[in-house]
Amino acid sequence: MSPLAGRTALVTGASRGLGRAIAIRLASDGALVAVHYGGNEAAAKQTVAEIEQAGGQAFTIGARLGTDGDLDRLFAGLETGLAGQPLDILVNNAGVFTGAFETTTPEEFDQAFAVNVRALFFLTQRALPLLRDGGRxxxxxxxxxxxxxxxxxxxxxxxxxxxxxxxxxxxxxxxxITVNTVQPGVTDTDMNAWLRDNPEATRAIEGITALGRLGRPADIADVVAFLASDDARWVTGHAIEATGGFFLGPNG
Known part of the structure; x- marks a missing residue:
């Protein structure tokens, strides 16, 4: 039997990048996955299509986090998609990146905290009544x-x-309910797409990574899948680095 058969999951920011890889992996393990997206509906539908083509189950939820009414829209879609089932797994993945300290504006500061912190906090708070005891x-x-x-x-x-x-x-x-944090390193996603055209920077990062390469979305998704499984039942309160050993110390 698949390790997550009969379970449900919500993955925020799942239309691309790490969220997409996580959603696909959890679905391949048997979970019904709610694929949340902020603005790219086509990409979210593509994620669902890939899951369904592999025999899994998923549905989309559109809600731009950090805006008025975001959680109302998200949870209306979630409850419709779950059709009365409880939630077993919540993966808070959605986030925004910011520029350098010197150039960050007050608006960018507020948006980063609105999406990366405030939305995550209140989304989790609101999810708790739906989350099954023993959930993740x-x-x-x-x-x-x-x-x-x-x-x-x-x-x-x-x-x-x-x-x-x-x-x-x-x-x-x-x-x-176990709660854990995953800390990815430099990973080949759209957020780091600039590295694909910058081989010198890529080599520099690989040179200070113990395992000698950039991360791949599947590397991170596999860690999340472990934490979502019964095998991680005795792991809680931890921040797990999934960096390939990035910048552990001097080389050579």
């Missing part, structure tokens, strides 16, 4: 939270996600 919450953070980088605001939002994960794990332990 997996928050997507970033390996940059242990580094110093120019994109300070993005880094700050992801640090907040790390803190939230630990607190929720303690709070939801009595319900048997």
């Amino acid at each position: 919450i997996i928050n997507m953070s970033s390996g940059v939270t242990r580094l110093a980088i120019p994109q300070t605001v993005y880094q700050m939002t992801k640090a907040a996600v790390d803190v939230l994960g630990r607190s929720l794990a303690q709070l939801l332990g009595p319900r048997g």
Whole structure:
């Protein structure tokens, strides 16, 4: 039997990149997956089509996070798609990136916190009555939270996600709900598409990564699938780096 057969999952920001890979992997493990998207409906439908072509089940939910009424739209779509079933797995993946400290505007600052922190916080809060005891919450953070980088605001939002994960794990332990955070490294997604045309930068990143390459979406999706499974029943409150050993120390 598939490890997630009979279970349901919501993956935010699942129309492309890491969210898409996570949705496809959870569906391949047997879950009915709600594929949330902010604006790219065509890409979300493509994700669902790929899942269904492989024999899985999925449906789309459109809601631009960080805007008025976002959660009302999201949960109306979720409850319709679940048709009375509870939610078993929540993957908070949706997020926005920001520019360098010197160029970040107040509007960009507010948007980053609205999407990466505020929406994640209140989405999770609202999901709790739907979430089955013994369920899973997996928050997507970033390996940059242990580094110093120019994109300070993005880094700050992801640090907040790390803190939230630990607190929720303690709070939801009595319900048997595990809460963990995944911290990806530099991964070959649309967010890092600039690397595809910059072989020098790619080689530099590979040179300070212990496993010697960029991450792939499937590398991260596999970690999420583990945390969503029964095998991870005794793992909660952790932030798991999935970076391939990025910047562990001096080379050579």
